[in-house]
Amino acid sequence: MRHSLENQAISEIPTILAEFLEVAEDQITYRKPTGNSYHDLVVDVDKYTFLVDFKSSGARAPLFLAFTKLSLNQTTYGKNTIPLVVVPYMGEAGQRFCEEHRLSWLDLSGNAHIKAPGILIRVGGRPNRFKKVGRPSNIFAPKSSRIARQLLIEPDRKFTQRELTRATDLDEGFTSRIVHKLEQDKLIVRDNKGAVHAYDSNQLLDAWHEVYDFGWHNIIKGHIAARSGDELLHRIAELLTRQKIDYAATGLGAAWLLTHFASFRIATFFFRHPPSKKILGDLGFREEEHGGNTWLVVPNDEGVFYGSEALEGILCVHPVQIYLDLKGHPERASEAAIKLRQEYLTWRQNG
Helix, strand or coil, rough: HHHHHHHHHHHHHHHHHHHHHCHHHEEEEECCCCCCCCCCCEEEEEEEEEEECCCCCCHHHHHHHHHHHHHHCCHHCCCEEEEEEEEECCEEEEEEHHHHHCCCEEEECCCCCECCCEEEEEEEECCCCCCCCCCCCCCCCCCCCCHHHHHHHHHCCCCCCHHHHHCCCCCCHHHHHHHHHHHHHCEECCCCCCCCCECHHHHHHHHHHHHHHHHHEEEEECCCCCHHHHHHHHHHHHHHHHHHCCCEEEEEHHHHHHHHCCCCCEEEECCCCCCCCHHHHHHHCCEECCCEEEEEEEEECCHHCCCEEEEEEEEEHHHHHHHHHHHCCCCCHHHHHHHHHHHHHHEEEEE
């Protein structure tokens, strides 16, 4: 797979650089490096030389390897020589990593951030041309993500694998596999006693957010008569509490309870079990796919309930889960997510 993508990169990089630098393609020369080179491609444009290191993914682990390699050889670079990491698509987590480590990058989807003396290129917003269809069977799959969630809920704690197993209600073999993969991806580190914690909680959340899709849950959309989102939120919570239904609010309503930022219309609730017809009737719920104000959600894993707490008498999922779920909401969800993260999800780097 890498061979195919690398060949594609070699053929497309000159075209992309020509567009960004506003020069004709025939003014660009490129060659495969010779000898014991640390780079995959050398591209010459005017007075600049780009030393390209191609990675098949914009995930943290390959970017970390690229950064390490470039750092070891930075003394050999000339004034107009620019090390450049190229990936198929650079997501939010990868962009943050490159910004923090001052790595210039370009992706085959047409986005870039290249900064060097005399040159600054910033292009964003172009869609991922290499997006895979379906749910990722990875460290952030529904059950697997319990590990990341626990590390983010208790960011200052170091866990043994046995402690993680107990905290997440997973078996030891499964926990071991996920921890090993997180460690391979440079998202967690071990201390000298073998306990693990997030290398950088911000990077871990970014990596999860990049692949998270609220649509993986079973969402029942509909309408309940109410004068405002706040009234709707409290009315639903009161009825569910009174009838002893396991629930937790998320999305715009839960974000509002935390930050009181961005008024909302849609109230969203996780149910541990599918709501019965009686509950739907008591709520006055009328199923309606478009234009509704109530989303009743049966999660794809009960881990969404971990870390829940009451806010103004309403049980809400943990801020980490609220932040993730806002990605799948309309209205001012993106603004609410930024505010939530600024106030509740800011961590120092742990590594």
